[in-house]
Amino acid sequence: MAVWALGINHTTAPLDLRGRFAFALDQIAPTLQGLRQSLCSTGAHPGIETAIISTCNRTEIYCAAHQPAMDHTLGWLAQSGGVSPALLRSHSYTLEDSLVARHAFRVASGLDSMVLGEAQILGQMKDAVRAAETAGALGSTLNQLFQRSFAVAKEVRTSTEIGAHSISMAAAAVRLAGQLFEDLSETKILFVGAGEMIELCATHFAAKNPKAIAIANRTLERGEKLAARFGGEVMRLADLPERLHEFDAVISCTASSLPIIGLGAVERALKKRRHRPMFMVDLAVPRDIEPEVKALGDVYLYTVDDLATVVQTAQANRQAAVAQAEAIIDAGVQSFMHWMDLRSPTGTLGAGGGVVPLIQQLNAQTDEWRALEIARAKKLLAKGEDVDAVLEALSRGITQKMLHGTLAELRAGDAEMRAQTAQTVSRLFLRSQSKTPNNGL
Secondary structure (H helix, E strand, C coil): CEEEEEEEECCCCCHHHHHHCCCCHHHHHHHHHHHHHHHHCCCCCCCCEEEEEECCCEEEEEEEECCCCHHHHHHHHHHHHCCCHHHHHHCCEEEECHHHHHHHHHHHCCCCCCCCCCCHHHHHHHHHHHHHHHCCCCCHHHHHHHHHHHHHHHHHHHHCCCCCCCCCHHHHHHHHHHHHCCCHHHCEEEEECCCHHHHHHHHHHHCCCCCEEEEEECCHHHHHHHHHHCCCEEEEHHHHHHHHHHCCEEEECCCCCCCCECHHHHHHHHHHCCCCCEEEEECCCCCCECHHHHHCCCEEEEECCCCHHHHCCCHHHHHHHHHHHHHHHHHHHHHHHHHHHHHCCCCCCCCCCCHHHHHHHHHHHHHHHHHHHHHHHHHHHHCCCCHHHHHHHHHHHHHHHHHHHHHHHHHCCCHHHHHHHHHHHHHHHCCCCCCCCCCCC
């Protein structure tokens, strides 16, 4: 079985390009179906396994099949984002076999995140795996890969201090806002969206006791629940342009495919505010706020990429934890590849060969022998033969069938080969005896 992955993230692709390949959670199932149909159409990848992880910082495709199809996967993703394969290739990374496992384990453990050691990515990966399972796209190989990723991430989290010094995106936003406003308790803050990231940001800002908090969301019910937690008000997205001027800080993170805060709306808000500054954070991918807004003189707009320098502090304090985490990941990769090797019929992933297929063949062979002897015994019993005699013949028939090939090998070949065979047979069949069988059998 071949395993491969294709991805783009915050280190390889700019924000606007990542936005072209962002998939909301409810888009994952149909997207996976399209990918599988595309790969299966070639006839070379029946029963392919697929999963897609899509966050504000990354979009990654994981696949498993009998043969790799990296170029086809890249071509499909490029087409889905409306870019050329060459452009996507220049901003993406491709991984196979053990490198896929290592990458997945590092992502789950927070080692590949913009915020080193952050835990949110683990929940996002679990959501992606559930979506793939629901779509029927996840088989035993990818399921094993991700379950081991979660186990490794848990061990990293509990055995190291990888997250002890991390600065979250939400905390970074508060820190930047504090640099613009002398007293955050005098500010009015608007949160656009009601997802997990907005909830985290609202929690951090609420700790600063702002003058007012408002939640703007497409569905009022979800917005009301979040607003109630922080003693804030809720508004519809449709009312946002007319009320934008009321707020000193705007933090937005929705799943919209198009910007929901345009340049014109911000210009009108600034005019009503008599050009008092506005602090804006766009954590969405694709963007929620039109990029041209950043050029306005009284707006301080930050995107997820702009926060990178803020969240990458205290790196020195985390290096020892990173080394410990990498050691845990190394062990996890070796364990996964051993599992893959056992399942490989040709042993291409390791020197051991395909053990699982051999076990399956042995079980099938012994089941066939057992069925033959039982059928023979039933015929003898039907003829009125003595039960003890039939049982004796049954047991003798099974043991003779099982030992026939072994005894033939012991009698064949030269003395050296017979001696090697005898040692193997003794280890397999005579574990409770100290003496080796007679080589002359």
